[in-house]
Amino acid sequence: MKTLKYSLVDVFTTTPFGGNQLAVFHENTTLKTETMQMIARELNLSETVFIRPPSDPKKEKNLRIFTPKVELPMAGHPTIGAAYVLADKGILGTKEGSNEWILEEGVGDVPVTVYKENSHILKVEMKQPLPVFGEKYLNTENAAKLLSLSIEDIDTTLPIQTVSTGVPFLYIPVRSLSAIKNISFRTDVWEEYFSNNPSTKHIFTFTMETEEATSTVHSRMFAPAMGISEDPATGGASGPLGAYLVEYGVISPIENETYFLRSEQGIEMGRPSFIDISIVKGGNEFKEVKIGGNCVIIGSGELRLNQK
Template structure:
């Protein structure tokens, strides 16, 4: 039997059993592509990462990211969580990962080997008009058209992975949302990433915006406790629309799932002229183990 060590962390939280779960395989050489996908299904987290030697010696690692249903070119909480694991194990504060979208800088702060923080730099997001009108967008999550915010646009956007961004009227509508697998399947069709990101711009002491993300995996809907790859473009959206100024933006997600996640996004630049986006937060190590393969 082949043996592969893995580390489990909770990402975008400062306490165990919050945030988004992640399994990291720090020495993944020898695991075939099909095996990586099978392992991600076995772990059954939103994502699992596999760390390989870099193709460029100036970089620290090549990182492959798998959901239970597909490989992604990039993702937020897997990059942040893997950054913490490798930073803690290698004693490095600055790393560069080779992702499917290219070299990605990650900065790491380790408190005691069991907890800390990590922040990734993302590509400047882009946006384009969504095909969905208010009624169709609301139907994807079992809401009426009146639940969609009256003045903010429904847009597609992304920085490596695309989302349908749907602004809602308030947090009550956000809490009431329930994904409709049949409606999402019809709407997204053969799109690579079938995901809708809902958000409310009601502010409080904990956050500037709250969100929920639903996505399709093998015809079934799942909810993600924290979506770093969506957080950067969401913050850019809010800056572009004049909802929030550039700077630090606090996003809370996972509240409705009982896994509250706090994502910190920094947007540099100005509306329609964003120059830099970073996404980060706390990471807590919760488990280690060994996986056996034939």
Template sequence: MDHVTNNYEYVLLDVFTKEPFKGNPLAVVPTAEGLSDAAMQSIANEFNLSETVFLFPPEGAGALANARIFTPKRELPFAGHPTIGAAAVLAERHGSLERCVIEEKAGRIPIDLERTAEGLCLWLTTPPVTFHETLDPAFCARLLGLTLGDVRRDVAPQFASAGSPLLFVCLQSAEAVDRAAIQQQYLGDALGSVNSVGTFVFAMKLQTPAASFDVYSRMFAPQTGISEDPATGGATGPLAAYMMKHGLLPVDESVRFTSEQGTQMGRQSILHVHTNAESGEIKVGGSTVTIARGVLAADQ
């Protein structure tokens, strides 16, 4: 049977940055109707970015779009920077939005759009976070190519998920975060019962009272085809929940902090986090920069 080839517009953005060629690059296909699952996976592999997002008409009332998110190797139920990037593209097309909802496999994701003199900041509300088993700090040190002294013993490494399960490991210093490197021989034992999609390492960045909650972080996901992710919004919400669970953030007051990620790989990203003690919501926000636009010729 002959192949049917159609043209599909795409937009390339850098997410969680105000500077071009920083942050986390993302491809968005704004009108993906007609693409099969296999075609979307092939396109994501062709772009070879940490994620590519495909937008379809919403399935339910009140949503602006239905999003399918693919890494080069698999589909994800939720991811932060594709959600933020998709909302930025939708905002460009729908005018002065203040809030929108995007459907994803993990559920309906609300995004608030905050316009300031510095530009547009998009805030996603993190889906409910679940916690799973803990891992031995000594094993995590071996997994990361570090010494046991590099891992904080008072904060248990643990799996947490807001749709895509991750292993969170708190380290002693930003310098230890920079030295971390996944040791492939231990990766199979680092998946846990939840089949984790990545390992998120972080350290408290500043110790002054005014900025005591800022963190420095990196994210490794070789099991999904991503050796390192420059900015991970889908991990930063669970990071805040993990920090509250383990006493690194207060649970009885609202807090704002930033997570710096991607610096070691030359793509500094700044992710803003707001925890709301009253509602229990965790919001992750950031800016985007449009880098390129083009057309895909893809078989359906």
């Protein structure tokens, strides 16, 4: 009998029962891929992450990230949550100030910074791959139908377009907060028009109207292909969101080439989440994409396996 210990973490929040739930298995597990996938399906959280020894001893850890259906090459809230657990439990040593780590993921090396002050973890930040802008989706009628909205609810001053920093998402701009709150995602429309194209099967919607004064953008994400009906906080989609808003001039730089914004997500699900996004772009070139936030360890558990 093999016993695996894990922490249950709420990510992108400072309040228990907010943010996005995550299970972090943190004992250098060397399980088979199919076993990790079964565990993720059993726990049925949007993601489960397994911390493993790095292939390169110069790196801190290797992460394997699973939704209930698939393994992901990179994801934001599992990276932030795993780094928080590594720091909070002292698995990796931390000093006051900033701590720079490299975590191995499917997309390659992911730089992470853990900020510590007065023995408390204030924030975890991850650097994402530079954004890749994909195809524009031109059928506004299908996009509106997918969300159970009218065409008038779609903000046609901005494109419906795929952007990726590791995992592609289709970004659908919505005109108002009231419209985005009225979304009812139609899986029948998704299956017919969106599910068979890797560029359009993960759906991210946003509006520039927000509930919180400190937020820049209000977001919702739907990913039935991952086994996620709706996600309360999507770090892997928030970096590309920031790049999209910078690319189309929706937000202005705070200084020189640096842009900062905060995405609020999960409010419709009763799990408010707040994701900080920073973008560096000079001329036509993106130079850096980072996302960050805080976490709360809300519980722990054990999983017993009859296999190695």
